[in-house]
Amino acid sequence: MKAPINIALVGNPNSGKSSLFNALTGLNQKVGNFPGVTVDKKTGSARISPTLEANIIDLPGTYSLYPKSADEYVTYDVLLQPDNADRPDMVIIIADASNLKRNLLFCSQIIDLKMPVIIGLTMMDIAKKKGIEIDLAGLERELGVPVVAINPRKNKGLQPLKKNIELVAQEKFVVPAREFIENRLLAPAVIDGVKQIFPVSSDYAALHVAANHEELTFIPEARQHGLRELLKAQNFNKTKVQAEEIMQRYARIKHIMNITVVETDPLQQQLQTERIDNILLHRVWGYLILLGVLFLLFQSIFWLASYPMDLIEAGFGSLGGWLTGVLPDNNWTDLLVNGIVAGLGGIAVFIPQIAILFGLITILEDTGYMARISFLTDRLMRQVGLNGKSVMPLISGVACAVPAIMAARNIENRKERLITIMITPLMSCSARLPIYTIMIALVIPDVPVLGIFNLQGLAMMVLYLLGFVMAFLVAAVMKLFIKIKEKSYFIMELPVYRAPRWKNVGTTMIEKAKIFVTDAGKVIMVISVILWALASYGPSGKMDAVHKEYEAQIAATTDSAAIEQLNRDFSSAKLANSYAGILGHAIEPVVKPLGYDWKIGIALITSFAAREVFVGTMATLYSVGDTEDSDATLREKMAMAKWPDGRPVYTLATGLSLMIFYAFAMQCMSTLAIVKRETKSWKYPVIQFVYMTLLAYVCSWGVFHLFQ
Incomplete structure (x- = not known):
């Protein structure tokens, strides 16, 4: 059995890349982070043939090799860095057949990096509806790399794709000797100079190192200095070079499209998607x-x-x-x-x-x-x-x-x-x-x-x-x-409407429920057991006094109704004098203006670890404090909860106040941690915690008094 090969999936957003990743890997997936950044790293394993296994890396979607966001820089880094741990043995480019001209720009750039490439054409059904017919053999001949029509949502074309992966792995397909455009002519002296300073796979890769070397963290500072000197000496204008490159690429793409693509209706028929958008995107x-x-x-x-x-x-x-x-x-x-x-x-x-x-x-x-x-x-x-x-x-x-x-x-x-x-x-x-x-x-x-x-x-x-x-x-x-002045533009491609993949929906539901049970469930269980201990035990002096008082009263009483009431009072007294009760009564003055009793106060504290712990906390506190109705539901127990003067705890005012508090409060340690990591400062999570807590307190106080 050969060692697994690394395959990277790249493509424009909404091209079907994630669908192909799911189809190839099934449930053999895991999500982590790329080293040094917070961008998701989706990887999975796939059986290509009886003798070949592959590690599939789903790289973030990008429109070209000119990155603008953190996601796009990850794809850029993986494809350009010679010794990257995720550097692929081959690249599968997912291209939307219904928007082939735009997708071929990115394809041509990857091809010129001189890496083994396979192009998977998706959306062939949409292209057909648009009146577009593509000569796959001709396109393969012009590009010099294998081209396979696939529909990963319906598991179509996967076997031909796997066969091509096997052939590329066996080096039956070689990297095309001819470049898509003559990259060397764009800046010959700069390309030669970059190759002497830093090892690259092609002339086109050398151009990218020259254009973006300051953002490429894998280039050592000593070589960065050499690159700066080279570019200064050659008076390198990256904007001019990139503009010339794009014009040449589109000129060649136009030629290829004329040879391999036939549009039976130049005006294109109006698709169902466009008709639906006329309604769903209407201004009213x-x-x-x-x-x-x-x-x-x-x-x-x-x-x-x-x-x-x-x-x-x-x-x-x-x-x-x-x-x-x-x-x-x-x-x-x-x-x-x-x-x-x-x-x-x-x-x-x-x-x-x-x-x-x-x-x-x-x-x-x-x-x-x-x-x-x-x-x-x-x-x-x-x-x-x-x-x-x-x-x-x-x-x-x-x-x-x-x-x-x-x-x-x-x-x-x-x-x-x-x-x-x-x-x-x-x-x-x-x-x-x-x-x-x-x-x-x-x-x-x-x-x-x-x-x-x-x-x-x-x-x-x-x-x-x-x-x-x-x-x-x-x-x-x-x-x-926030005093940051930057212009922004909103450019987004709208995918075509499709029927949902019910298998994918079902898998997502199961996986998310599993995460809730394993991640949140572990926290809830630990806190439930700790709370049971805090609610069952208390200072020996106080607990002994409660036991002595109620046991004496029960022993002196023969009326069954009175004994039942004494047992309920005994249970409540034990809970009130437990460690949980002492803590709850200590914080009750702070939460009482919001309509909350000491049990809700404890739940507010414990649920800071995770909001969903609130229900587990209430379940434990009301179970420990209950003797007769052990088979009653939590809702029934909470509905019967009373203040010392007999008023119900959970009135409309209290319920609305509590919902408003949790709607606005920052009750999540994980969120604060991720904000710190994304902003690289504790300043913003602290501001977030303070403003959300104050907002929650003030709004819930107002709601309680309004509905009281």
Whole structure:
């Protein structure tokens, strides 16, 4: 068996590169970071033939070899650096057949780097609808590299592609001796000089080293100095050379297109995509449809998830009650039932909503509508100091703020990128979903609105829209304070509309639910067990006094109803005098103006590790403090919670206040860590934590007193 070969996938954005990566690697994928940067590194393994295995590297999409963003610089670095650990043995270029002229520019540049290349032509069906016919054999002959028609979404063309990969690996195809254009004639003296100073694979690679050597971190300082001297002596004008290069490449591409491409209808028939865009991107209807899509998204999350959630919740409640009945009454049983089972219930009950949320987002991305959302919102974004590219991190923030903040690196303008990073955590991420769900179920009645909508679903949508609105308001304020002056442009290619890949949707739902259980679940379980210990034990003096007082009263009472009430009071007294109770009562004066009792105060502290810990904390505290209704659900226990004077804790005012607090508060250590890494300073995460905490406190205080 040969050692695995390295294959890099490159191509323009929306060309089908990620689809091919998924088709080749299946579930054999992993995501990390490229060394020294925060750009995602997607790698996977693929079986090419019985004797050949490949490591597939999915490089960030780029339109040409002239990088502008951090993503594009990663692709540039991997392809140019001679000793890069990720340097590929061959490159598969994914090219959109329906936009062949633009895609061939990037193809021609890669070919001139003198690396083994295969071109995979996607979107052949779209090209056919446009009336475009491509002579694949002629295109292969003109370019001098293998060309294969593929449709990775339907697993078509993968076997011919793998056969070509095997032939290239066996050196049956050689790198074309002739360059796409005469690169050497663009700057012969500079190319010769660069080759003497730094080893490169081709004349074209030497041109790129000359043009961008200051940004190429793999070139040592001593050689950087030599390059500066060379370029100064030769009076090298990179802008002029690049402009001449692009003109020559397009002239050759035009010649190739004339020979190999036939357009049966020069005017091109109007595609279904264009007809749909006339409606979905309309200046009035487009925005109404967008609101409708978001509305249906949140209605679906609440409606579809309610059935499995009820089953899971009832199942864990019954399990707790059964274990209490069959196991001996001791501390180990208490730990199992009120610590571990309660914690597991707090995790499992929200798996359906997490899975459904990510599944619906994947459908929006797969169909091509997510890109339209960016286009529609560009004008609105510019009013608050952002641009259309900012909407993708903001929408991604509905799933999780950490990858969303990393996605902001695609924004070239520094000011817009910084504002986007600072406001993204205001978007209601999936970690807030468990809190919204349980509070809405507690304080918002499950009643229809206008006969077809659900009031609880409407409340959920309002919370998510509130995140968008507050993000825009904060961005408008930050626009005034961040003094960075840079012009920005919003250029984006809109992909064609497609049917969603249901297999991909299903895989995403399973993977995201698995991540929630393994990552968030571990934190919830650890905190649940710690909280059980804090809530079950306390200072010996206080706990002994409580035991002595209530045990004496119970022993002196014969009335069963009175004994039952004394047992409830005994349980509450033990919890109030435990370490958790002492901590909660200490912070209660700070949170009481918001309508919260000491148990909610403890949950606010523990959920700083991760917002979803709130539900696990409440599950543990109410389980430890409960003796009779061990098979009751958490919602039922919270609904029965009372203040010392008998008033219910969870009123409409308290529920709304708590939801507003979690909507705006920075309750996530992971997000603060990623902001520090992206901004390379603690200044911005500190500002973010302070402004979001103050905003959450003030707004929740106002809401509580307004509805009280």
